[in-house]
Amino acid sequence: MISGASVAGPVLAYWLSKYGFQVTVVERAPTLRKTGGHAVDLFRPAMQIVTKMGLLEQVRAKVTGTETLVIHRAGAKPVTVDLRKVYTAVSDDHLEIMRDDLSEIFYDATRDNVEYVFSDSITSISDDGEVAFEHGPSRLFDVIVGADGLHSNVRALTFGPEAAFSTWIGAYLSVVSMPNYLNLDGVMETIAVPPPGRTPAEAAAA
Numbered sequence: 458m459i460s461g462a463s464v465a466g467p468v469l470a471y472w473l474s475k476y477g478f479q480v481t482v483v484e485r486a487p488t489l490r491k492t493g494g495h496a497v498d499l500f501r502p503a504m505q506i507v508t509k510m511g512l513l514e515q516v517r518a519k520v521t522g523t524e525t526l527v528i529h530r531a532g533a534k535p536v537t538v539d540l541r542k543v544y545t546a547v548s549d550d551h552l553e554i555m556r557d558d559l560s561e562i563f564y565d566a567t568r569d570n571v572e573y574v575f576s577d578s579i580t581s582i583s584d585d586g587e588v589a590f591e592h593g594p595s596r597l598f599d600v601i602v603g604a605d606g607l608h609s610n611v612r613a614l615t616f617g618p619e620a621a622f623s624t625w626i627g628a629y630l631s632v633v634s635m636p637n638y639l640n641l642d643g644v645m646e647t648i649a650v651p652p653p654g655r656t657p658a659e660a661a662a663a
């Protein structure tokens with residue numbers, strides 16, 4: 458039983474299924490999440506895994522290319538970073554792809570051999586592997602894996618509220634898709650705004 462059908466869930470499902478396990482993935486969202494959002498960079502270790510899964514060509518067919526990062530700060534000149542140089546310095550094997558395209562490729566590669574249950578979530582896990590769900594009937598599993606993201610449900614059910622294990626660093630990150638009204642092409646524009654009452658220098662020092 459794997460909770461979460463994004464990146465980690467379907468990849469683990471692929472490998473477990475390949476080696477003979479019967480795998481069920483439960484996903485809270487009603488369908489595979491295809492909401493746009495952000496790109497992820499795959500470097501050598503991830504590229505090797507994608508290659509071993511035989512999915513390199515499908516991933517290559519969906520690549521995006523953020524080449525330039527521009528950082529805007531109040532009272533300072535914009536800083537422009539050539540990301541291609543950064544990527545080359547980090548790894549000799551890299552590509553960029555939208556997270557949900559990657560997730561869909563992994564899902565398509567596993568959907569025939571793995572049971573996917575959408576619109577459901579685990580509500581309890583007993584010591585003997587009995588798993589209860591919000592909607593479906595309880596079922597018994599040998600192994601239960603949490604691949605349900607930063608605020609993992611499985612982790613909370615197993616180890617308790619995440620407040621005991623995480624520290625909030627005072628920042629939120631929100632990702633949305635929107636019309637490209639600035640006609641950006643391969644450019645990431647970043648606007649750094651200090652918290653109210655702090656100058657940019659104070660915020661940077663903090």
Ligand SMILES: Cc1cc2nc3c(=O)[nH]c(=O)nc-3n(C[C@H](O)[C@H](O)[C@H](O)COP(=O)(O)OP(=O)(O)OC[C@H]3O[C@@H](n4cnc5c(N)ncnc54)[C@H](O)[C@@H]3O)c2cc1C
Pocket residue numbers: 460461462463464465466483484485486490495496497498499556577578579604605606607610630632
């Ligand atoms: C702006 C941005 C840029 C990033 N860039 C990169 C990058 O360049 N390279 C990189 O490797 N990573 C990058 N990341 C991080 C990357 O997106 C995550 O590491 C990756 O998505 C984690 O995959 P995951 O499968 O572990 O979890 P997630 O992608 O978080 O997916 C969790 C899944 O679990 C589901 N879920 C949640 N709760 C439940 C529940 N109770 N029951 C069932 N299902 C549930 C969710 O709906 C979701 O489908 C970036 C992230 C952001 C926001």
